[in-house]
Amino acid sequence: MLKEAVLHIPDSNYAFAIDENTIIFRLRTKKDDIKRCTLCYGDRVCPQKVVPMEHEQMEKVGTDALFDYYECKFTPGYTRIFYYFILEDGTEKAYYYANEFHESAKCDRTEYYQYAYIRREEVAQVPSWAPSAVIYQIFPDSFATSKRFISRKGAVKNEKNGLPCFSKNGGTLKGITENLDYLVDLGITCIYLNPIFTASSYHKYDTIDYFSIDPCFGTKDDLKGLVSACHKNGIRVILDGVFNHCGTGFFAFQDVVKNGAKSKYVNWFYNISFPTQGGAGPDYETFAYVREMPKLNTGNPETAEYLCNVGTYWIREADIDGWRLDVANEINHGFWRRFRESIKKVKPNALLIGEIWEDAPQWLEGDQLDSTMNYRFSNLCRDFFAERKISAKQFDQELHSMVLRYKSPMTYVQMNLLDSHDVPRFFSKCGENPAKYELALFFMMTFIGIPSIFYGDEAGITGVIESDCRKAMAWENHPDKGKLFCFFKKLIAVRKQNDALVHGNFKTISANDKLYIFSRSTKMEKLLVVLNNSDVPKKLKIPQNTSKRIDLVFDYGDIRDSHGHFGKINEIGALEGKIFKII
Secondary structure, eight states: OGGOOOBOOTTBTEEEEEESSEEEEEEEEETTTSSSEEEEETTOOOSSSSSSOEEEEEEEEEEEESEEEEEEEESSHEEEEEEEEEOOOOSEEEEETTTEEESSSSSSSGGGGEEOOOOOOGSSOEEEEEEGOEEEOHHHHHHHTTTTTOOOOOOOEEEEOOOOOESSOOOHHHHHHHHHHHHHHOOEEEEEOOEEEEEESSOOOEEEEEEEEEEETTTTHHHHHHHHHHHHHEEEEEEEEOOOOOOTHHHHHHHHHHGHHHHHHGGGSSOOOOOOOOSSSSSSSTTTTTTSSHHHHHHHTHHHHHHHHHHHHHHHHHHHEEEEEEEEEGGGGHHHHHHHHHHHOTTTTOEEEOOOOOGGGGGGGGSOOEEEEHHHHHHIIIIIIOOOOHHHHHHHHHHHHHHHSSSSHHHTOEEEEEETTTOOOOOOHHOHHHHHHHHHHHHHSSSSSSSEEETTHHHHOOOSSHHHTTTOOOOOOOOOGGGHHHHHHHHHHHHHOTTHHHHOOOEEEEEETTTTEEEEEESSSSSEEEEEEEESEOOOOOOHHHHTTTTEEETOOOOOOOOOOSSTEEOOOTTTEEEEEOO
């Protein structure tokens, strides 16, 4: 037994409550090292001198390149717990607690691992609607000017203080509203809008005024109308909050430029030197090295209060349903705790998604963000589907590592994306190979997390450099009549119709070469998902209990026997996917 590989961390993604009665414990071991892992636990404040102990067998729920992960979900029946683990490898038996190994269990309960109290305040809560959402990300300048139309004409409009605001393709908020029927038909349940507040550039990440809508996009009433129309159609709306930095036209920065060190807004910004002119090399901290985007000091209480007021204002004013938060990893944790508290007081089921490209456990403990943009998911799909650099086994190992990095409520609301406004279009990464692209889409719609579609993905928009990735929507091609749109629509419908694809657990059945089979299961439903990421058909040998029937839920070629059952279906085509329901 390789004891150095064993890991358990109390009060973390290895030990957490999912409600006031239920706890999940996890343990990591060396890969293929342990044959049996048992959780032993008791009441931490039991009045008896010898505490009665309960035992639960832990299940191996995941494997990555180096480790196995064991998990136990249980209802202890009391709120204060002490616990330890018994590990067996076939020749050796070890007791593991307090980060040490022992030959036996001690009598002093204080020496074991402790789960001090299941407090409702500490249970990680995410909006109940979020796991079943299907997000459609819209870059406002590029989506629509009116019904099925984008003008592709830029404009310059002055904001209230006379500063110019630019657009590039002519998209507006009214244009989005007039095309809601298109999104309803597709099956979208949530829209994420890139920034819409008054700003200089066409992308609007250099905010001038957080309390007004950019004149190129419309008015506050236009936003209210959009949100109201969305809600009537069962669609929620999330806005982009750019709180790491602002634009040089922002009132506080303008005051610093004008009044220098005497400005009362000096502490609103990072590392300002005087005089502040922002030449070729900015004399203040910025987003990246972009002089037009001075970095805000969210550690300053006044700045934090202002931005929290922005967050709650648009919920009260327009009834938005949450925020996607730009450059969230460069903002202090204290601000995010304050921001979350402010938002959840006004709208408890608002969703908070952070733009964090790397793993983000410190932001997803339940006291800050609900979710992040899951670029790790995007990168794995690129490696497996688009570029085929990794095998199904490697893909599976990386997926398990990804799934187990967070507490499970956060895992189910990760914003899974193939592309966005910041990366090349996934269709281009696939070399514009429709079959590769569709298989990646199939996986995204069947995996744990919120599937996210970047506007125009369903129209086959391509692009590698930034300007192409954000190109105007191809309305002239009538995307809702195309095969790709229909494929998206069918996949979204299948996801909505099968609760296991939304709330079910994830378990690998087989990962050999390029054939990947996994299950999604709830107490009421079990699905098998099969992907063939190769250029040749593959034979299927899915374990089948003779007392059960296997129905085909989804098949690329719509190949079924006369009853729609598994029957003779024992093959999967090249670059195809199938979903089976075990009944």
